Amino acid sequence: MGLSERDIFGDKVNSKTLKGKILVINFWFVGCAPCVQEIPELNKLVKDYERDSSIVFIAIALDKPWDIKDFLKKRPFYYKIIGDGRLTAKGYDVRAYPTNLVVSPEGKIYFHTAGYSGYSTIHWIKKSIEELKELRTTDGSAESNTQEN
Incomplete structure (x- = not known):
């Protein structure tokens, strides 16, 4: 992920700090009703993995930082x-x-979904995370197994 940004609170988010991590990335904007509708489920996902430092959850918003705040x-x-x-x-x-x-530690898109599909999206994100974790433990790398929803 060729990313070199700061989050809305000024913390660095770049390729160096994300190297070797499983990335869960959400693209959204404040005025998008389906985007806002899925936030509670995405928050539960973060809570489920909060003790796992190998997973990073990033939301890329179209909005200005002050509007997001x-x-x-x-x-x-x-x-x-x-x-x-x-x-x-x-x-x-x-x-x-x-x-x-969901992006593998090697930077390959492992899972992609567009649009809101409720629990199905969360199910596939979790499944993808678990598969990538399993691949990492069995052979040290995660090959792309891209799934579309």
Whole structure:
């Protein structure tokens, strides 16, 4: 992931700090009703893996950081959030919102889904994370097994 950004609180998010991690990436924006609808389930996902430092949850928002901070006052989102992410979304060829990706430690997209599909999205994200963790423990790497939802 060729990323060199700061999150909305000023913390660095870059390829060096993400190297070797499983990345769960959500592309969204504040005015997207389906994006907002899936946030509680995404937050549960973060809680499920909060003790696993090999997994990083990143949300790329189209909105300006101050708009996101206002939104977060009413509705928490536990992902590390990067604002003003239009170029990053374009780089990943995101055409629908929300879009969720799971990226292997080697930087390959392992799972991709576009649009809101409720529990199904969460199920496939979890399944992808567990498969990548299993691949890592069996042979030390994670080959791409891209699944589309």
